[in-house]
Amino acid sequence: MKINLIIAFSVFSLLTMAQEQKQYKIRTIAFYNLENLFDTENDTLIFDDDRTPEGKDNWTLERYHRKLDNLSQVLVEIGSEVTKTSPDIIGICEVENLKVIEDLVNHTTLLPKDYGIVHFDSPDERGIDVALLYKKNAFMPTSFDSRRLLLINDNGERNYTRDQLIVGGLLDDEQFYFLVNHWPSRSGGEARSRPNRIAAAKLSRRIVDSIQRLDISSKIIGMGDFNDDPDNDSFKKILRTQLEPTELVENVDQHEQVNLINPMEKLYRKGVGSLAYRDKWNLFDQIYFTENLINPDDEKYQFWKAGVFKAPYLLTKKGQYKGYPFRTYAGGSYAGGYSDHFPVYMYLIKEAPDLISTSEQQ
Numbered sequence: 001m002k003i004n005l006i007i008a009f010s011v012f013s014l015l016t017m018a019q020e021q022k023q024y025k026i027r028t029i030a031f032y033n034l035e036n037l038f039d040t041e042n043d044t045l046i047f048d049d050d051r052t053p054e055g056k057d058n059w060t061l062e063r064y065h066r067k068l069d070n071l072s073q074v075l076v077e078i079g080s081e082v083t084k085t086s087p088d089i090i091g092i093c094e095v096e097n098l099k100v101i102e103d104l105v106n107h108t109t110l111l112p113k114d115y116g117i118v119h120f121d122s123p124d125e126r127g128i129d130v131a132l133l134y135k136k137n138a139f140m141p142t143s144f145d146s147r148r149l150l151l152i153n154d155n156g157e158r159n160y161t162r163d164q165l166i167v168g169g170l171l172d173d174e175q176f177y178f179l180v181n182h183w184p185s186r187s188g189g190e191a192r193s194r195p196n197r198i199a200a201a202k203l204s205r206r207i208v209d210s211i212q213r214l215d216i217s218s219k220i221i222g223m224g225d226f227n228d229d230p231d232n233d234s235f236k237k238i239l240r241t242q243l244e245p246t247e248l249v250e251n252v253d254q255h256e257q258v259n260l261i262n263p264m265e266k267l268y269r270k271g272v273g274s275l276a277y278r279d280k281w282n283l284f285d286q287i288y289f290t291e292n293l294i295n296p297d298d299e300k301y302q303f304w305k306a307g308v309f310k311a312p313y314l315l316t317k318k319g320q321y322k323g324y325p326f327r328t329y330a331g332g333s334y335a336g337g338y339s340d341h342f343p344v345y346m347y348l349i350k351e352a353p354d355l356i357s358t359s360e361q362q
Contacts, residue, residue, distance in 0.1 A: 025352040027138065027171060027301065028079030028345055030087040030309075031223040031285055033182075034071055035328055035339035036128070037104070038096040040064055046127030048096065057329060063336075067328060070338045072109035075133075078309045079345050086113050087345065088138040088171070091223040093130045093162070093182035097121070101131050118167050120146035123160040130180045130224070132167045139176075141169040149203050151184065151196055159184075159196070166207055171348075174219065174301055177211050179204065181224025183234075197228050201238035208239075208260065208290075219301070222260075223287045225341065230265035230283060241265070245291045262288040263306040263346065274308050274342045276324045283308075285344045298351035306346040314338055 038051035040061055051059040076086045095101050098119050105115040118141060119131040134141065144167045151159035165180040181204060184196035204222060211218050228234045235241045241262035264286040273281025285308075293303045316326045316337070326337035 023352050024349050025172075026083050026304070027089070027348040028083055028087040029089045029178075029221055029223070029287065029348065030075075030078045030343055030345040031091040031093075031180075031225075031287060032071075032075065032078070032343035033225045033285060033339055033341035034092055034094050035341065036094050036096075037067060037071065037100050038064075038127075039100050039103075043096075043127060046096075047125055048127050051096075058334070063328075063334065066336060068104055068107050069109075070336075071104060072107040074309070074311070074314065074338055074343060075104075076109050076113070077311060078343050079347065082347065086110070086135075088135045089178060089221075090115075090133040091130065091165075091178065091180040092133065093180070093225050094128045095119075095131055096127050097129070101133075105133060116141070118144050118165065120163060120165065122146070122163040123148070124162050125160045128162065128182070130162055130165050130182050132165060132178055132180050134167075134169075139169055139171050141167055143168040147203060147207060149184075149200055151199060161196070161200075164200070164203060164207065166211075168211075171301065175215075177218055177220045179207060179220065179222040179224075181222065181226060183224065183226045183228065185227050193227075194233075197226070197232075197234045198238060200226075201234035205239055212259075212290075217292060219290055219293055221287065221289045221293075221346075223344075225285050227284050230262050230268045230286060235262060235265075235286075235288075239288070241288050245294050259291045260288050261291055261294065261303075262286060263303070264288070264344065267306070267308065272308055274344055275340055276321075285341055287344055287346050289346075293348070301348040301350045304347040304349040306344070309343040309345055314342060 038048055040053055040059055042052045050056045053060050075090060078087050101117050101119055114136050115133045116136050117131060117133060122129045146163040146165055148163050149161055151161055153159045161184050162182040168177045183200040184193060186193050208220055211220055239260055241260045243265050264283055268283040273283050274285040275282055287306060295302050314326055316322055316324045321330055325340050325342055327335060327340040328337055329335060
């Protein structure tokens with residue numbers, strides 16, 4: 001009798017614990033610089049001659065398809081340790097055109113995930129663009145636009161670069177806006193090229209402010225390869241990003257509202273990077289968001305955590321660049337790797353009492 005009572009009490013305790021255990025819906029937001037995903041055809045309107053079979057890189061169909069194999073493997077795994085599935089939203093950059101993006105999402109690895117594409121052609125001289133991929137069962141775009149960054153070089157000539165992409169829509173039943181960026185590079189040196197990234201940051205800030213003027217409760221997530229670290233002026237003085245919501249109050253005046261949080265800054269302070277150059281790690285790939293994604297409302301999506309995706313196969317195993325991202329070309333020679341950047345990601349989470357599992361189908 002005593003044994004039966006103990007068993008009954010144990011079963012009751014387990015049931016009570018199961019009822020008390022909260023279930024959550026988790027969405028993964030990711031960004032990945034694909035490092036020159038070009039097709040093999042020569043486009044006479046852009047500087048893509050190197051990425052052709054006859055060009056310096058000897059860019060053949062075999063190498064192109066291996067690149068697609070590699071990138072699709074990475075994209076399907078980002079965040080999957082927690083969600084058991086691929087990201088729901090993926091910002092990408094360094095893609096030549098819509099065709100290469102379609103080849104990527106239609107790869108046998110990614111095709112079952114049913115990704116949609118939002119893409120515009122940018123005026124970049126190299127012909128590289130940004131784009132947004134989204135799972136059709138998670139996100140429904142309702143608006144999209146491409147904002148041009150106008151830059152003038154020292155000779156008074158137009159410096160053509162990437163547009164900034166804005167996509168609005170419903171993530172499940174919540175309105176979100178996603179900004180995808182690839183800011184001007186540090187070619188010519190960090191100091192000399194800094195004004196270009198300051199200009200890019202000003203454009204990004206104007207986009208955020210314009211969205212919030214229409215709806216102060218807008219949830220905005222910016223992502224990209226910014227070619228700047230979290231502590232650079234473009235972030236701290238122009239975008240005015242902060243680590244914690246409590247910091248925001250001290251910086252607000254009657255004309256300006258500092259309301260962007262950058263979780264990558266904390267990672268950067270710990271020495272985490274997404275790319276390496278001359279034995280120095282930088283965290284150029286970042287994700288920031290509006291402070292209303294840090295809130296106590298369990299019924300709405302909120303920020304959980306962010307990270308840099310560093311699967312072992314993404315690291316160079318030996319040689320001069322050991323530990324660096326395993327890239328497609330290294331030292332001028334074909335290496336057959338993935339990218340010269342690591343992907344970055346963040347999780348959104350909300351309570352879902354009726355959900356059996358934290359993972360979504362596909």
